[in-house]
Amino acid sequence: MVTKTLNVSRKHEIKEKFYLIAVLQGMWITLKYFCRGFFLWKSYTINYPEEKRNYSQRFRGMHFISYDENKIENCTACYLCQTVCPAECITIIAEERDPLKNPSGVWKEKKPKSFDIDALRCCFCGMCEESCPKDAIKLSRNYELATRTREQAIYNLDHLKREVKGRG
Amino acid sequence: MSFNNQNIVVNKRRMYINYCSDKKPLENLEDQENLENQENQENQKNRPLKNKINIDGKEIEFLPGDTIMQAAERGGIAHKIPRYCYHPGLPIAGSCRMCNVEIEKASKLMTACSTPASNGMVVHTNTSKVQKACTGVMEFLLTNHPLDCPVCDQAGECELQEYNYEYGPGTSRFSETKRVFTNATTKRLSDKITLNMNRCINCERCIRFEETITKSYELVMLNRSWEKELTLSNYESDENDKDDEDKMPTKGLTSSYQGCLADICPVGALTFNDFRFQKRVWFLNRQPSICDACSKGCNIEVHFENDIIYRYTPIFNEKVNRHWMCDRGRISYHDVEDSGRITMPFMNTIDSHLHSVEWMTVLSYLKSTLAIAKKVLIILGTDSTCEEAKLFINRIPSLSKGEVKVCFYNGTGDVSSSKDDEKIDYLLQMKDQTANTKGLELLGIPPLETSYVPDSTDNTDSTDSDVVIYFRSGRAGVGGRGGLELKLKSSASLFLWGVFYKKELDKAALKQIVAIIPGLMTVEKSGTFINCDSLSQSFTSAITHKGAALPADVIFQIMILENRSAIRS
Ligand code: SF4
Ligand code: SF4
Ligand code: SF4
Ligand code: SF4
Ligand code: FES
Numbered sequence: 001m002v003t004k005t006l007n008v009s010r011k012h013e014i015k016e017k018f019y020l021i022a023v024l025q026g027m028w029i030t031l032k033y034f035c036r037g038f039f040l041w042k043s044y045t046i047n048y049p050e051e052k053r054n055y056s057q058r059f060r061g062m063h064f065i066s067y068d069e070n071k072i073e074n075c076t077a078c079y080l081c082q083t084v085c086p087a088e089c090i091t092i093i094a095e096e097r098d099p100l101k102n103p104s105g106v107w108k109e110k111k112p113k114s115f116d117i118d119a120l121r122c123c124f125c126g127m128c129e130e131s132c133p134k135d136a137i138k139l140s141r142n143y144e145l146a147t148r149t150r151e152q153a154i155y156n157l158d159h160l161k162r163e164v165k166g167r168g
Numbered sequence: 169m170s171f172n173n174q175n176i177v178v179n180k181r182r183m184y185i186n187y188c189s190d191k192k193p194l195e196n197l198e199d200q201e202n203l204e205n206q207e208n209q210e211n212q213k214n215r216p217l218k219n220k221i222n223i224d225g226k227e228i229e230f231l232p233g234d235t236i237m238q239a240a241e242r243g244g245i246a247h248k249i250p251r252y253c254y255h256p257g258l259p260i261a262g263s264c265r266m267c268n269v270e271i272e273k274a275s276k277l278m279t280a281c282s283t284p285a286s287n288g289m290v291v292h293t294n295t296s297k298v299q300k301a302c303t304g305v306m307e308f309l310l311t312n313h314p315l316d317c318p319v320c321d322q323a324g325e326c327e328l329q330e331y332n333y334e335y336g337p338g339t340s341r342f343s344e345t346k347r348v349f350t351n352a353t354t355k356r357l358s359d360k361i362t363l364n365m366n367r368c369i370n371c372e373r374c375i376r377f378e379e380t381i382t383k384s385y386e387l388v389m390l391n392r393s394w395e396k397e398l399t400l401s402n403y404e405s406d407e408n409d410k411d412d413e414d415k416m417p418t419k420g421l422t423s424s425y426q427g428c429l430a431d432i433c434p435v436g437a438l439t440f441n442d443f444r445f446q447k448r449v450w451f452l453n454r455q456p457s458i459c460d461a462c463s464k465g466c467n468i469e470v471h472f473e474n475d476i477i478y479r480y481t482p483i484f485n486e487k488v489n490r491h492w493m494c495d496r497g498r499i500s501y502h503d504v505e506d507s508g509r510i511t512m513p514f515m516n517t518i519d520s521h522l523h524s525v526e527w528m529t530v531l532s533y534l535k536s537t538l539a540i541a542k543k544v545l546i547i548l549g550t551d552s553t554c555e556e557a558k559l560f561i562n563r564i565p566s567l568s569k570g571e572v573k574v575c576f577y578n579g580t581g582d583v584s585s586s587k588d589d590e591k592i593d594y595l596l597q598m599k600d601q602t603a604n605t606k607g608l609e610l611l612g613i614p615p616l617e618t619s620y621v622p623d624s625t626d627n628t629d630s631t632d633s634d635v636v637i638y639f640r641s642g643r644a645g646v647g648g649r650g651g652l653e654l655k656l657k658s659s660a661s662l663f664l665w666g667v668f669y670k671k672e673l674d675k676a677a678l679k680q681i682v683a684i685i686p687g688l689m690t691v692e693k694s695g696t697f698i699n700c701d702s703l704s705q706s707f708t709s710a711i712t713h714k715g716a717a718l719p720a721d722v723i724f725q726i727m728i729l730e731n732r733s734a735i736r737s
Binding site for chain 1: 353
C-alpha cells in the first residue's frame with residue numbers, strides 16, 4: 001500500500017507566532033525555581049539511596065510469599081495466580097510434600113517445586129494477590145527492583161520467601 | 169476394502185465419560201436391530217405396546233425395566249438430573265439421594281436412578297421442591313468436606329464443585345470442627361492410586377467398580393456414618409508393629425484398571441499418581457484419539473498443553489472399551505515424551521557411528537539406494553496405520569526398479585499374527601501389544617518370514633534383500649523379541665523409519681543400520697486402525713510432531729516430487 005502524506009495547516013494567532021513571550025515565560029519559571037533552590041535551600045529532588053520517598057500504603061511493589069511459623073510457605077501450588085495473571089509471568093511446578101516434613105497435615109499436602117515470577121513482565125496489577133486462596137502471594141511496598149542482569153529479575157521461591165512485610 | 173464402513177466418529181458428547189451411556193433412543197435402536205439381525209423382525213412386530221414417560225415435557229419411549237434416569241438417558245436429557253452414586257457403567261445403588269425428581273401423583277420426591285419408570289409417568293426435574301432437596305443434600309455433603317479445592321487435583325472437573333454452583337446453599341451452617349481422617353489423608357492404596365478420605369462423599373462407585381467390572385473386591389467401607397472409611401479389604405496389619413497404623417498394606421490394589429477408579433470418583437478422593445499434581449485440568453486441551461498399546465484400540469482422549477501430553481483418559485465407546493481403559497495404555501503416553509526418542513534424521517558414516525544429518529541428505533541417500541537395489545524388503549510394524557501401509561505398497565515400487573516385498577512384523581511377546589492374539593484378562597487387554605495387526609492382514613500383507621526373526625529355529629536362507637526398511641511407530645517389536653535384531657544378510661543396508669529409542673540402538677547391530685528416519689507416534693498422526701474385533705477406527709493427530717520428525721506421506725512427497733518446502737528445521 002502506498003503511504004499518503006497529508007499536510008494539515010494550523011492557523012496560529014499572532015501572539016503564538018511571536019513566540020518571544022513564551023520564551024520569556026519559560027525563562028521566568030526557570031529563574032523562579034533556581035532562586036528557590038539557591039537562596040531558600042528548597043529542593044525538589046532527594047538524596048535517593050540515603051533518603052527514600054514515602055509512597056502510599058497501597059503501593060504495589062515486589063512480590064513475596066508468606067510462610068507460617070515452621071517456615072513452610074503458605075502456597076499450595078493451586079495455580080490460581082498463574083491462571084489469573086494477565087501478564088502470564090508466573091510459572092509454577094507443583095509436587096507432593098513429603099508427609100514427614102509436613103507438620104501442618106492436611107492443608108499442605110501439595111507444594112510448589114518451583115515458583116518463578118518474571119518481574120520484567122509483571123504489571124503489578126495485584127490480581128495474583130487477590131486470587132490467592134491461601135494469602136500466600138502478596139505484593140510488598142518494596143519498589144527497588146533494579147537488577148544487574150535480566151535473569152536476576154526472575155524471582156524464584158527462595159527469593160520470594162525472603163521478604164515478608166506486606167502493605168499497610 | 170473401504171475404511172469408512174463402520175467408522176466410530178468420536179464426538180464431543182462422549183468426552184464426558186461419567187455421563188455417557190449405552191441407553192440409546194429407541195427409534196435408533198430399532199433401526200439398528202433391524203439392520204443387524206433380520207430374524208429378530210418377528211419379535212420386533214410383537215413388541216409390547218410403546219412405553220412412554222414424560223420428563224420435563226419431553227415424551228420419551230423406554231424399555232420395561234429402565235429406571236427414570238435411564239429413560240432420561242434415552243431421551244438425551246440425563247444431564248438435567250444431578251447424580252453422585254449413579255454411573256451408567258455400574259450397578260445402581262441409590263445411596264446419595266442427589267438425583268431427586270418430582271413425580272406427579274407421588275407424594276414424595278423419588279430418586280431417578282433407582283425408581284423404575286412406568287408408562288404414563290410425568291416427571292419434573294427442576295421444581296422448587298427438587299431444588300430445595302438438592303440444596304439439602306449438598307449442604308450435608310459439604311458439612312465434612314474439607315473444601316481444599318486449591319490443593320485438590322479434581323478441581324475443575326469435580327462434580328461436587330459443579331453441583332454446588334448449581335444447587336448448593338452458598339453458605340454453611342456447620343460451625344463444628346470438620347471430621348479429619350488423619351491416617352487416610354494421603355494414603356497410597358497402591359503405587360498408582362492415592363486416597364484422600366476427607367474428600368470422599370461415600371458414593372461407593374469405586375466399590376461397585378471393583379465388585380462388578382474388575383471383580384477384584386479390594387475396596388470396602390468400614391464403620392458407619394461419620395466414621396465411614398474406605399479401606400483395602402486385603403489390609404493385613406502387623407501385630408508386632410502397633411504404632412505404624414498407616415503402614416502400606418501388604419498388597420494394595422492389584423487390578424490393571426486402577427486408573428478408572430480416579431475417573432469414576434466424582435470428587436478428588438481417589439487420584440491417579442501419574443497425573444497427581446502434574447497439571448490443573450483447566451489448562452489442558454483435549455483431542456480424541458485411539459490407544460495404540462494393544463490391539464483392542466480403546467478410544468481415548470489425549471490431554472495436552474503446549475504439545476506436551478499430561479494424561480490419557482478413556483472415551484465412552486460401547487463397541488470397544490465402554491467407560492474403561494487399562495493402566496498400561498493410560499501411562500503409555502510416556503513413550504511419546506521419552507527423552508531417548510530419536511527425533512532427528514541420523515546416518516551411519518564410515519566409522520560406524522550415527523551422526524545427525526540434514527533431511528535432504530538422508531532422503532536423497534535413501535532414494536539413490538532404492539534406485540539401485542535389486543531386492544527391497546519393507547517390514548511394516550503392526551503399529552502402522554492402514555494409510556501408511558498403503559503408502560508403502562503404492563509408492564516404493566515407483567522409487568525402486570528391483571523386486572519389492574512388503575510384510576508386517578509384530579514382535580510383541582510371541583504374537584506374530586492376529587491368530588495368536590487373545591484376551592489376557594477379563595476386560596480389555598489383549599496379548600498383541602500393537603494396534604493394527606488386523607488392519608495390515610486385511611490389506612493382504614503377509615507376516616514376516618520366520619527366518620528373519622532372531623530366535624527362530626528356521627534356518628532357511630531367505631534373508632537375501634539388499635535394502636531393508638523397517639517402519640514402525642514405537643510399539644512393534646518393543647519389549648518382545650527385540651525388533652532391531654533381525655537376521656539380515658551382512659551386506660544388507662537397514663533403514664530404520666519411524667519411532668526408535670536410543671536405548672534400543674545399543675542392543676542393535678549398529679553396522680547394519682545405515683540411516684534412521686524419524687517418524688510419528690500414533691497421537692501425532694492421523695490414520696485408521698482396525699482392532700482385534702475387525703472394527704475400523706479413524707483418528708486425527710492430537711499434538712504436533714516432536715523434533716524434526718515428519719509424517720510418512722510428506723517424506724514420500726519430498727522423495728518423489730523433490731518438494732522441499734515441507735521440511736521444518
Ligand atoms: S501483579 Fe499482576 S502481572 Fe504481576 S504477577 Fe501478579 S497477577 Fe501477574
Ligand atoms: S494463588 Fe496462592 S496458593 Fe495458589 S499457587 Fe498462587 S501463591 Fe500459591
Ligand atoms: S473434591 Fe471437589 S469440592 Fe472437594 S476439594 Fe476437591 S475439587 Fe474441591
Ligand atoms: S472414594 Fe470416590 S468413588 Fe469411592 S466412595 Fe468415595 S467419593 Fe465415591
Ligand atoms: S444418583 Fe440416585 S441416589 Fe445417587
